[in-house]
Amino acid sequence: MAPTREQLVRIEAVTRSFGGLVAIDDVTLSVDEGELVGIIGPNGAGKTTLFNLITGFVRPTHGAISVRGTGIAGLKPYQIARLGVARTFQNLRIFPTMTVFDNVSVGAIGRESVSPLTAFRGGTYSEEISRRSWEALEQTGLTDVAAELAANLSYGRRKYLEIARALAAQPKLLILDEPAAGLNETETAALGQFIRGLHEKGLTILLVEHDMTLVMSVCERVVVLASGRKIADGPPDQVQRDPAVLEAYLGAE
Structure with missing residues (x-):
């Protein structure tokens, strides 16, 4: 029997509103130890807001988030960092x-x-x-x-x-917010190899990125957001064939 993996992040029915704008809408999501998960979606889908919720830069309007089994409601970003979460910024x-x-x-x-x-x-x-x-x-x-x-x-x-x-x-979970933004094709390919290397050494990674080639080539699992809602969650090949994803993000007619 395979060993049970630690659940590093649990997002439960989370909504985040900014005035009349709903940036994250009733999203449930988990990330387990050893995963390399990509978060994709069109501009305004709520990707960076989701990262900010996990790292304590904003708080949920509704719902709950836990990091390594600890609820983070009311915790400051540095306190969440000490639970083993580190991030980069867009x-x-x-x-x-x-x-x-x-x-x-x-x-x-x-x-x-x-x-x-x-x-x-x-x-x-x-x-x-x-x-x-x-x-x-x-x-x-x-x-x-x-x-x-x-x-x-x-x-x-x-x-x-x-x-x-x-x-x-020395995080348990590394959160990368659009690390390939502004890089050329050669630099992006090298970055992809670097990210895979970190993951192969056991680091759990959550990646937001617009470069679809990078996401689909390095991630084991892809989550798709559209208008703040989660519309798909699965292996890259499955997500790329999902009709809802094709319509909302990949430009299907």
């Missing part, structure tokens, strides 16, 4: 005047139950913070620019920098 959020190493160290510090001042004593990071940061830099191929200002990186390497910062928190 719009890059790096610190351009800090070094690459310092940017990544922010993620490592965020996982600790200490203040940045405590983690940075005597002008240097603790051994544990440094270890996590260097491991994340090695994973993302950024060790050669560790001492560079983040502002000096190319756009593509800034994308990896944000992923490195998330990895430095």
Whole structure:
């Protein structure tokens, strides 16, 4: 018998309204340990709102969300991060005047139950913070620019920098919000290989992405949102044949 996998995220009948706009409409969804799940849908489908709900940046109007069995109602984003969730953002959020190493160290510090001042004593990071940061830099191929200002990186390497910062928190669940946005075809293919590599090492990943080729090539399971509602959930080949998906997202007549 296969071992029971931990349920990392459970979203139960969640709705999120912004005034008269319903961004997420009665969505139920779960992500288990070891999965690589893609979230797709047209602009305005509610994909980023769903990520913001899971990570505590917005709260549900109705419904409940749990992370690793803990209800997150009322928890702040840093408290949810300490449950093992790390994320990137659709719009890059790096610190351009800090070094690459310092940017990544922010993620490592965020996982600790200490203040940045405590983690940075005597002008240097603790051994544990440094270890996590260097491991994340090695994973993302950024060790050669560790001492560079983040502002000096190319756009593509800034994308990896944000992923490195998330990895430095040593998450159970990595949430990637449109990591291929702005990348060319070659860079996107390399990113796909990188994401698959992370997953093969055991990391659970939740991916929002507009690049259908990337999603369908790396994800084991795809969830489709349209107008805030979940309209499909299954293997990529099954989802691509779903009439509702073809009509709502893939351009079927």
